[in-house]
Amino acid sequence: MSPKISVRAAAGTRDFLPEEMALRNYVRNVIETSFQRFGFQPLETPAIERLDVLTGKYGEEADRLVFKILKRGRELEKGLESGDLADLALRYDLTVPLARVAAMNHGSLVYPFKRYQIQPVWRAERQQKGRYREFVQCDADIVGSSTISADAEIIALTYEILTALGIPKFCIHVNHRSILHDIITGVCGVTEDKFVAACVAVDKYDKIGWEGVREELDRRGLTKTMVEAVITALNFSGLPADVMAETAKQFEEFPELLSAYGEMSRLFEELQAQGVPEESLSFTHYLARGLDYYTGPIFETIVEEPKIGSITGGGRYDQLIGMFSGQDIPATGTTIGIERIFDVMRELHLFDAEIDAPVQALVAVFSKETRLESLKIAAELRRAGIKTEIYLDEAKKLGKQFAYADKKRIPFVIIAGPDEIAKGEVTIKDLKKGEQKVVGRGKICQALRAPITQS
RNA sequence: GUGGAUAUAGCUCAGUUGGUUAGAGCGCCUGACUGUGGCUCAGGAGGUCGGGGGUUCAAAUCCCCUUAUCCACCCCA
Numbered sequence: 001m002s003p004k005i006s007v008r009a010a011a012g013t014r015d016f017l018p019e020e021m022a023l024r025n026y027v028r029n030v031i032e033t034s035f036q037r038f039g040f041q042p043l044e045t046p047a048i049e050r051l052d053v054l055t056g057k058y059g060e061e062a063d064r065l066v067f068k069i070l071k072r073g074r075e076l077e078k079g080l081e082s083g084d085l086a087d088l089a090l091r092y093d094l095t096v097p098l099a100r101v102a103a104m105n106h107g108s109l110v111y112p113f114k115r116y117q118i119q120p121v122w123r124a125e126r127q128q129k130g131r132y133r134e135f136v137q138c139d140a141d142i143v144g145s146s147t148i149s150a151d152a153e154i155i156a157l158t159y160e161i162l163t164a165l166g167i168p169k170f171c172i173h174v175n176h177r178s179i180l181h182d183i184i185t186g187v188c189g190v191t192e193d194k195f196v197a198a199c200v201a202v203d204k205y206d207k208i209g210w211e212g213v214r215e216e217l218d219r220r221g222l223t224k225t226m227v228e229a230v231i232t233a234l235n236f237s238g239l240p241a242d243v244m245a246e247t248a249k250q251f252e253e254f255p256e257l258l259s260a261y262g263e264m265s266r267l268f269e270e271l272q273a274q275g276v277p278e279e280s281l282s283f284t285h286y287l288a289r290g291l292d293y294y295t296g297p298i299f300e301t302i303v304e305e306p307k308i309g310s311i312t313g314g315g316r317y318d319q320l321i322g323m324f325s326g327q328d329i330p331a332t333g334t335t336i337g338i339e340r341i342f343d344v345m346r347e348l349h350l351f352d353a354e355i356d357a358p359v360q361a362l363v364a365v366f367s368k369e370t371r372l373e374s375l376k377i378a379a380e381l382r383r384a385g386i387k388t389e390i391y392l393d394e395a396k397k398l399g400k401q402f403a404y405a406d407k408k409r410i411p412f413v414i415i416a417g418p419d420e421i422a423k424g425e426v427t428i429k430d431l432k433k434g435e436q437k438v439v440g441r442g443k444i445c446q447a448l449r450a451p452i453t454q455s
Numbered sequence: 456g457u458g459g460a461u462a463u464a465g466c467u468c469a470g471u472u473g474g475u476u477a478g479a480g481c482g483c484c485u486g487a488c489u490g491u492g493g494c495u496c497a498g499g500a501g502g503u504c505g506g507g508g509g510u511u512c513a514a515a516u517c518c519c520c521u522u523a524u525c526c527a528c529c530c531c532a
Contacts, residue, residue, distance in 0.1 A: 008505090011523065061530060064456075093532090121532090126456080129525070130532080137532065200530095290530060313532070337532030366490070402492035417490060431492065
């Protein structure tokens with residue numbers, strides 16, 4: 001025997017055993033189906049990107065969370081001298097890889113290019129519940145359209161997915177980076193270099209309240225007047241129509257805000273036309289979002305319970321692709337946080353009715369002599385599209401085989417013992433009901449599809 | 456990356472001021488049940504007390520280090 005090595009997974013990573021995979025696949029399928037229903041097409045990109053593709057896109061803080069990959073061989077030795085140790089990295093999100101792909105294939109894509117992507121991403125964070133170092137993201141993005149209709153479509157898609165999954169109470173918060181920018185700098189007089197800091201502070205309102213935001217803004221070096229101006233100007237959130245009405249009055253002297261508000265008005269109109277109820281939306285002026293690359297409308301979904309933070313997040317990033325191609329291509333999109341959605345659904349027991357039995361029937365083996373007959377039955381069922389297992393171990397007592405079916409939650413056990421074989425029949429037992437009946441060999445599939453009744 | 460808490464059987468947890476062979480419930484295995492799961496009853500297996508070092512006659516228990524998890528910050532899905 002080789003010495004025992006310590007068995008543990010890398011920090012912040014997880015294994016998904018079959019039971020959990022069933023739930024994960026269910027969520028994934030619902031999301032993917034919705035993506036396709038809106039006409040998005042799949043894209044996959046490598047887990048590994050060149051480091052320079054990823055750095056400088058997310059903001060100073062986030063750059064440190066990128067998992068870097070050491071250079072190899074002689075390059076690493078050289079790197080040790082220069083201090084330049086890494087040249088590759090694991091992707092941090094799916095948006096930047098998309099931007100790279102869009103830049104590289106600019107000439108051949110059909111615009112607007114609508115793609116979805118469901119793949120793992122990696123972040124070198126300290127883990128917490130609902131925050132992992134390896135997790136799957138589901139992104140849908142529209143590249144090459146600068147119209148607000150594209151943003152509306154992304155939000156409508158988000159609504160459709162969360163509804164299809166049965167998430168009960170969620171609210172999609174929407175804001176606009178231009179509005180945020182013009183209010184904070186133009187209306188409140190905050191200098192350009194403090195804009196990002198002000199956003200970060202304001203974005204925390206839900207967590208720390210206006211008192212907390214006040215302290216935070218103060219700590220970040222805004223004057224008292226600016227702090228109060230920012231808080232007064234951004235303390236608007238709620239039903240889009242109400243917020244539009246209030247802010248229209250508030251900011252009518254600031255014409256530079258008008259076009260962004262006009263866009264927002266159109267956005268909400270389009271959402272209404274697509275059947276997204278107003279109650280599921282909020283025009284939230286203090287929503288900022290951390291990533292640097294957003295330029296226009298931004299959105300984020302919050303669930304009321306359980307309190308797990310945001311389950312989707314996205315926005316428009318009209319200048320990101322230009323960082324690769326030198327020519328700006330407008331784009332907007334969202335991430336659907338499948339990991340958190342999964343946690344929410346588990347906590348609220350939303351799965352129970354949705355998951356199919358992984359195996360529908362177990363063909364029991366009465367004895368060594370009858371095994372071939374059982375195999376024939378199993379083969380027939382499989383050909384008919386029924387998920388079927390045959391008991392594999394040395395023929396044990398039937399009790400064992402029933403217990404196995406019970407533990408694996410296989411709903412039906414099919415027995416072909418000497419009696420049944422002699423008559424060309426099988427016994428089918430419905431484990432849920434605890435009832436069984438005898439049917440002819442040709443009628444097994446039919447019997448499995450119809451509920452078993454007392455006979 | 457910063458600060459704090461936790462770590463005992465497959466799971467959830469007991470374990471008294473350091474003191475014999477570390478316990479319970481659930482789960483697992485076997486049998487009662489020689490053609491039938493769940494319920495009941497009777498047995499049984501399973502732990503280098505996260506890992507390493509130290510203090511002590513003696514450590515699951517005290518100290519140090521380390522790793523992982525959880526919480527807060529940071530940030531985000």
